[in-house]
Amino acid sequence: MTGAEYAVIAGIIFLAACLQASSGFGMGMLAAPVIAIIDPALLPATLILLALLVTVMVTVTERQSLDLRGTGWALAGRLPGSIVGAWLVAVSSKEGLAWVVVAVVLTGLVLAGRGWAPRPRRVNLIAAGAASGIMGTATSIGGPPMALVWQGHEGPRLRGTMSAFFMVGSTISMTMLWLAGAVTPQMLVLALWMVPAVVAGYAASRYVNRFLNPRRLKALALGASALGSVLLILQLLLAA
Template sequence: MTGAEYALIAGAIFLGACLQASTGFGLGMLAAPVIAMVEPALLPATLILLALLVTVLVTARERQHLDLRGTGWALVGRIPGSFLGAWLVALLSREGLAWVVVTVVLAGLLLAARGWAPRPVRTNLIVAGAASGIMRTATSIGGPPMALVWQGHDGPRMRGTMSAFFMVGSTISMAMLWIAGAVTAEMLALALWMVPAVVGGFAASRFVNRLLNPRRLKALAIGASALGSVLLVVQLISQLAAAG
């Protein structure tokens, strides 16, 4: 990759980490389309590793506001979902995985725009956890299902609970990807180079939280994700046209 491409990815990860540290999700939705556009082979392990770092930081910061019972039920569904997600990574081509990323992001945006808000009861938490596991392991985007279930929580409780769930879930996803042979040295190297962007985004979230309310943050995440998806669709169509 060129220096400009590294800078583009770092910028997306910085903004995504800031959003995730402020709302409980956002890193995958914002950064995955950008990475898929530049080099889809780096997904999903690179972003899952970086998400693990930001979730550890946020969980530690919001540890007094965790919903441990809800997290536990969501993790019941996360484990089988992660197995299925790892299978998809091994099955799909780079282009196929990129299209999955687009589909996942756009589906999440559609549901959020329609205002669907399932209650955080046991069955919904298990189903959302399974869906998040599939999406997270296959595409590095696992936020939309959990955000829909937990969107009624206040800011600190939502951030802390989602971060605790993703912290454990990201560890499971990385283990599944490692077993499936879907983790490369290039992915690990990029994740290491992007650690400062994650830490910077987390630090910036403290200031963002004072300036923006949750509704504005959510709108920003949705808008940025939509833009990233549009850019990725354009890139994929251009590649298909060139190949044809």
């Protein structure tokens, strides 16, 4: 990659880490389409590793507000979902995964826009965890299912619960990808280079939280995700 491409990735990772730390999700929805434009081979492991770092920091910060019972039921679905997601990575082409990224982001946007809000009951939590495992492992975008089922939580409880789930879930996903042979040295090196951008994004979120109310934050996440998806679709069509 060129220096300009590294700079673009660092910039989007900074914004995505800030969004993730502020809302509890959104890093994959914002960053994955842009990274897929530059080099689809970097997904999903690079972004999952960086998201893992964000979730660890937020979980520690918001540890007093966790919904441990709900997190446990969601994780019960995450493991089998992650196995399926790793299989999809192993058998799919890079271009195919890029289209999956588009489909996942657009589906999340449509559901969020329609205001669908399933109750956080045991069955729904397990199903959402499984869907998150499949999507998160295959595309690095596992946030939409959990955001739908936990959208009734607010502030620290939402950030802490989502982050605790994704901290464990991302670890499971990385293990499955590693066993499937889908983690390359290039992914690990890029993730290491992007650590400062992640830390800076987390630090910025502590200030952003004071000015962005939930409505504005949701609008920012959906708008950025939609723009990234449109750019990725254009890139895929031009390359066809």
